[in-house]
Amino acid sequence: MELALTQPPFFGTLLMLVVSNLLLWEKAASIPACMVEDGGCWDPLEETVNSAIQKAENLRNLAHHLYVEFNSQLMRWDETVVKTGTYCHSTLARPQNKGINIEIEVYLQTLINFVGSWISPLLHLVIELSAMEGVPETILSKAKDLEENNRQLLDDLRWILTKVSPTAEMKEEFPSWGYLSFLKSSSKNHKFLAVFNLSNCLEDDTKFTLYHLRILKCLITGKDC
Structure with a gap:
């Protein structure tokens, strides 16, 4: 019996598919996993920093x-009120203004404790305002949004x-709020x-938080420095 010298048609097709797949695999393996600068990739770290x-x-x-x-409803202004408005418990955890000359890990841990110092006060503020009669809805709503945003920022x-x-x-040491x-x-x-x-303290502390987060972005991503 004489053997055929030509290959069956399907064999050539199969061989072409195998070679084609190998070439595609080789090409895919050579493509970088992320092209952040070209906007073709989502960078979770940078995205989370921006979210924060x-x-x-x-x-x-x-x-x-x-x-x-709150200050528009202020009906008194004496020595006790002045003293109350100038002491902030969070000062104990406030990051130092060292600019970019600071270790990222240390900077982050300080920021975590600084933001974390408001977790308990804001939670209790919402609880107390919700239970009080006659509290304007605008104030209660802002207190709830403050508590939620601060908690989510800490998670970030x-x-x-x-x-x-x-x-x-991580050593989380949140300063206690003396006015609880x-x-x-x-x-x-x-x-x-x-x-x-x-x-009064939140008015200042939220400025510091935003300032230090922008420095953190510079340290981590090298952008917006």
Whole structure:
């Protein structure tokens, strides 16, 4: 029996498919995993940093509006009120103004403690305002938005730390708010002092948070420096 010298038609087609797939695989393997500069890739770290800055901007605006609304209703101004408005518990965790000459991990951990210092005060503010009668809806709404944005910002910073320094051991030490007992007091005067302290300190602290997050972006991404 004489063997055919030509290959079956389907064999040639199969061989071409195999070669074609090998070439495609080789080409795909040579393409960089991410082309960030060309806008063709989503960078989760940079995106989260930008998201954190956006939340900080929201916090800044909300804190300012709360400050304006509360101070517009201020009916007294004495030595006690002045003292209340100048002491901020978060000062203990405030990042130092060292610009870009600072280790990213240390900077992040300081920012986490700074932002975290407002977790408890804002949560209790929402609880107390929700239970009080006659609180304007605008103030309650801003307090809720402040609490939510601050909590989400803290989550962003924690996540960023795990990506920038995967082996970092986070030591969260949130300063205690000295006016919490005032806020929970049945005394209207004490509640007034607590909210006054909170609104004044947030007015300043949200500025610092936004400022330091922009420095953080420069340190991590090298952009907007």
